[in-house]
Amino acid sequence: MNQLSTIAPSRAALPLLDSEVLRTFVTIAESGGFTRAAQQLFRTPSALSMQIKRLEETLGQTLFVREARYVRLTSEGEVLLGYGRRLLKLNAEAVTQFLAPTIEGRVGLGITDDVVGRILPTVLAQFARSHPAVQVDVVVGRSKDLLAQLDDGELDLALVMSVEPGQATRGDIVHSEPLVWAGREDGVAVQRTPLPVTLAQQGCAWRRITLNALDHAGIDYRIAYSCDHCAGQEAAMLADLAVTAFPKSLIRSPLKRLHNDSLPPLGDYQVALVKRAGSSDASEVLAERVVEAFREG
Template sequence: MTQSPAPSASGVQPLLDTDVLRSFVAIAEHGSFTRAAKAVFRTPSALSMQIKRLETTLGKNLFVREARRVQLTEHGELLLRYARQLLQLNAEAVACFLAPKLEGTVRIGTPDDVGTRILPQALGEFARSHPAVQVDVMTGASRVILERLDAGEIDLALVTAGNLDVQVERGEIVHTEPLVWVGRADGTARLREPLPVALAEHGCAWRADAVNALDRAGRPYRVAYSSEHSAGQRAAVEADLAVAPLPRSLANSPLLEIIDEPKMPALVDTHVALVIGAHCAEAGKALTQHVRAAFRALRRN
């Protein structure tokens, strides 16, 4: 039943409390009052009272309460979008006045596929919080990016790492997703023998994982196309020249589909590691917070 909004004696619209919005977002993301209470350091009963007051203020039911979890109603989903924006604006406003002003230059290196998915959001938020910091972005293969980090040419590195990649131990895993076989939706490349594959250059974790999987399965294959960038692999697949091992999130073209067939050997998860250079300054460390937040947003979407 839809609730009636609480009347306002002054006729002025009520303001949304950021503390209540923070609790609301935690419940929505955890799907449970109990787990959300631990995340925001409150009791489940305190959160329940906050949500009841919020629902009364807005005159809408925000959650459907089930036996084992809670789910957002249509109005709850709408409020979630606003709540995240309001909390972000609140954090930026507070940081503008209270956070120490950062200046200087941050140099970050990343493969192109990671950069195009993460950096637009991360750099946009970082620029609003720290407008005096200049960011230089360098793209390249993970191996080259790590070499430049070790040489002191960049401050931060985002690198791809598979289960067989020892470099994963150097940094913090900030994202994990399945590596999958991708082919053209109406294509025939997957039917050819030996199997034509489009791979990244030598040293790439995706290439090593795919080749190992094919070898273990005894599936005959040939490298039909090789590219430093994932865009080149996708182009070869869209042209039906080959199939390719790609992270699931990159199989997002109408022309592409994930191949789920017994003849295609299973692939491992692929990871993105954040590696911080030995001489990274405070501005670079501040950027890492926005990078982590951008990956959390990617997982939610």
């Protein structure tokens, strides 16, 4: 149990946490330093240092370990970061409810199925609370199809798989994690020759990354199963028909990450948020919620 949760409340009123100080704390934690945070907040590093000192005195805890060019959170700081993010979000929702102009209309959001479960429930719930008059239409599909619909004006926002490193990326990268080899825990597919793989159809960034890695390593393979949806590829792995490249965070038992020296490295998997030109206020706000959801994990 952390020290913050064991502090016994006294009979006197507990101090209130200032939202501006919390914003400073969260910005420092997320940027990794006082100088970078000061640039984002248009303050001096010394001013931020004084705020954090007062916050630490108020809570009776050390929140940061200060190193030469970087700061990192203590265990108590990690606990406060979760509270701070939620408090700032709740404050923004309350202010929006009373002061922001009513936003109405429709937003078309395109999303690939690999990120549906990751952020969609949280994003939709938060957006519905703060902007109940906006209709959100969600389309799940392949990245290239979603981008085509965006260009045709059918979608306002699209979350798509980014292209391989070195190529021009549309939109802003909002998530990145390792792409790794996955298969069944007790499976033998990884031992077969040629290596059976399950992939999406032509045009998928994962497919290109996987095949390029196998070709570059000179590994003999065959495409044993094709499906554009993660659930279909998971089914092939569960049946021990094939292995595939998968984002590390999506691997669940009885699937596992394959640590096999014969399999080539794959690099990172990235998700980009692409906006349609001339997007509405509603779509801009929804885009902010999407970015927040990825940042908070």
